[in-house]
Amino acid sequence: MANEYDVVVIGSGTGGYVAAIRAAQLGLATAVVERAPVLGGTCLNWGCIPTKALLEHAHALKIAQDWKEWGLTLGQAAIGIDMNQVQSRKDKIVKGLTGGIEFLFKKNKIDWIKGSGRLAGKGRVEITDGDKRTLTARKDIIVATGSQPRSVPGITIDKKRIITSDEAIGLKDVPKSIAILGSGAVGVEFASIFRRFGSEVTIIELLPRLVPIEDEAVSAELERSFRKQGITVLTGTKVTSAKAGGNGVDVEFTTAQAPDGKTTKIHVELLLVATGRGPVTTGLGAEDAGLQLERGYIRVDTQYRTSVAGISAIGDVITFEQPGHPQLAHLSSAEGIALAERIAGREFRALNYDQIPGCTYCDPEIGSVGLSEAKARARGYDVRVGTFKFGVLGRARIAGETEGFVKIVADTKYDEILGVHMIGPRSTELVAEATLALKLECTVEELIRTIHAHPTMSEAVVEAAHATHGSAIHA
Ligand SMILES: Cc1cc2nc3c(=O)[nH]c(=O)nc-3n(C[C@H](O)[C@H](O)[C@H](O)COP(=O)(O)OP(=O)(O)OC[C@H]3O[C@@H](n4cnc5c(N)ncnc54)[C@H](O)[C@@H]3O)c2cc1C
Secondary structure: OOOEEEEEEEOOOHHHHHHHHHHHHOOOOEEEEEOOOOOOHHHHHOOHHHHHHHHHHHHHHHHHHOHHHHOOOOOOOOOOOOHHHHHHHHHHHHHHHHHHHHHHHHHOOOEEEEOOEEEOOOOEEEEOOOOOEEEEEEEEEEEOOOEEEOOOOOOOOOOOOEEOHHHHOOOOOOOOEEEEEOOOHHHHHHHHHHHHHOOEEEEEOOOOOOOOOOOHHHHHHHHHHHHHOOOEEEOOEEEEEEEEOOOOEEEEEEEOOOHHHOEEEEEEOEEEEOOOEEEOOOOOOOOOOOOOEEOOEEEOOOOOEOOOOOEEEOHHHEEOOOOOOOOOHHHHHHHHHHHHHHHOOOOOOOOOOOOOOEEEOOOOOEEEEEOOHHHHHHOOOOEEEEEEEHHHOHHHHHHOOOOOEEEEEEEOOOOEEEEEEEEOOOHHHHHHHHHHHHHOOOEHHHHHOOOOOOOOOOHHHHHHHHHHOOOOOOO
16 A cells, blocks of 8 residues: 555544545545544444434334324234344444445545554654554645543543443443433433433433523423423533442532522433533644644634644534534535545635534434524524424324424525524424525525425425514414
8 A cells, every 4th residue: 555645634534534535536645544443433433323323213112102093003012122123223224334435435546544643744644553654645634533522520431330422322221210411412312212212311401401502492392392201301400429339320410499509419320421522632643743722622724724734624623713613424524525625726615604504313303504593683683583383284293293393583684594493303304405595595585485395394494484474374
C-alpha cells in the first residue's frame, strides 16, 4: 500500500467515510485511518443504527401487545421480548452496514489504514499502533475523530450499573428499573425503548423541560405522552449523588420545588448517563500540532479549516465561533461532502446551520427544522404560528397513532417559513419536506398550494400551513 495520498482522513464515522468517498469520487487519492476494528464510527456501531433497531423492536412489541385491537390471533400466550433475538437482529443489521462501507471503500479505491492516527507535522499522519507507518497528505488532512459518552462531575461510569449508551445498546436483559440522566435525543429514545420492553423508567432532566432544544410545545406534548405511558418524568431536577452497589444504584436528587434543597432517593437496577458527548482527541497530537482547542473541541472556521494550514476537521469533534455545533450523523456527512469539494478545488458550498433537520425517534417521534417559536421571536421576527393535530387525520387513525401535531413558525412580513416542529407518527420522515421548504425559502402560501396526497400523515403539514393563515380545513 502506498504511503502518499492527496487526502488522509482520520476517523471513519459518518463524517470521515463520506468525506473520503466524495474526495475519491473527485479523483483524489484517499486513505482513511480507523482504529476501531470496524468502519462506520458511532452512528453505525453504537448510535443511530443500533438504537433505531431497538426502537423498531419496541414498535413491533407495541403492535403485538395491542393484538386484539389489530385483530391478530396471537392467542393467550404472554407477549414478551426475546432480547437475544433483538440483539442478534440488531448486530446483523450493523454488520451488513459496516461491511457496506468496506465495499464502498474498495469500489472507490480508498485505503483503510488500520490503527490510530497522530498528527505528525506538515502533511504527515503517523500510525501509532496497528499498521505502524507514516502517511503523507499532499493536499489536506481531515480530522473526523468524533465523540464519546461523557459523565457529569461526581458520577462514575462503571459500565455495569452506571452505564452509557454504548452499554445500553448491548443489554442482554431488560432491567426491572432504569433511571436515565438527561432528556436529549439519546435519553428519551432509551426511555421509550425500555418502557416498551417493560422496565420502570425514570427520566431526570436538569432543565425545566424534556428535549430542551426542541420547541416548547413539542417538549410539553412529549412529557404528556411519557407520563401517560407510565414513565416518571423529573424535570428541573439535579442528581446530587449516584452510588452503584451489588444490586443496583442509589440515586439522590433535588428538585427546584423541594424545600431547602431536600433530596429524594430512589433505587434502580441501572442508571443510564445520557448527558451528552465530548470530543475525541486522545492520541491525536492535536495540541502538539498547534490546533486551537476549545473545551477539547477542535475550533474550525466556516470552511472547516483548523488553525493549522493543511488540516481540516468536521463532525462531532468540531466547534465554531458560536458554540453548540449539533452532533448529528447527517450533518457530519454534509460537512464531509462540502469539505471534500473544497479540497478538490470545487466551489465551496456553505451549509446553513438554521436548516439542519433533527430527528428524535422516541415514541411519539419528533422531527424539527429551523427556528423554534421562541428563537424566532428572540431574533426579532414578527412571528405567526399554525398547529394541526395528527389525530384528526384518517391516516393517523388507521395507524392507531393519533398523538401529536405539526407546528409551523413563519414570518408575518414575508410569509416565509422559519421553522417546522412536529411530534407524532412519521415525524422523522415528514421533516424532509419541511427541510426542503426552508432550503427553498418557501412561503406558507406556497406550501398551502402544494397538493398533498390523501390519506397520508403529510396532510398534517399542509393543514398546519393552512392553520398558519387561519384557514385549516379540518380543524
Ligand atoms: C446512542 C446514539 C444515538 C444516535 N442517534 C443518532 C441519530 O438517530 N441521528 C443522528 O443524526 N445522529 C445520531 N447520533 C449522533 C451520531 O452518531 C454522530 O453525530 C455521528 O456519528 C458523528 O460522526 P463523526 O464522523 O463526527 O464521528 P464518529 O462517528 O464518532 O466517528 C469517529 C471515528 O473516529 C475513530 N477515531 C477516533 N480517534 C481516532 C484516531 N486517533 N485514529 C484513528 N481513528 C480514530 C473512532 O474509532 C470512530 O470510528 C447518535 C449518537 C448516539 C451515541
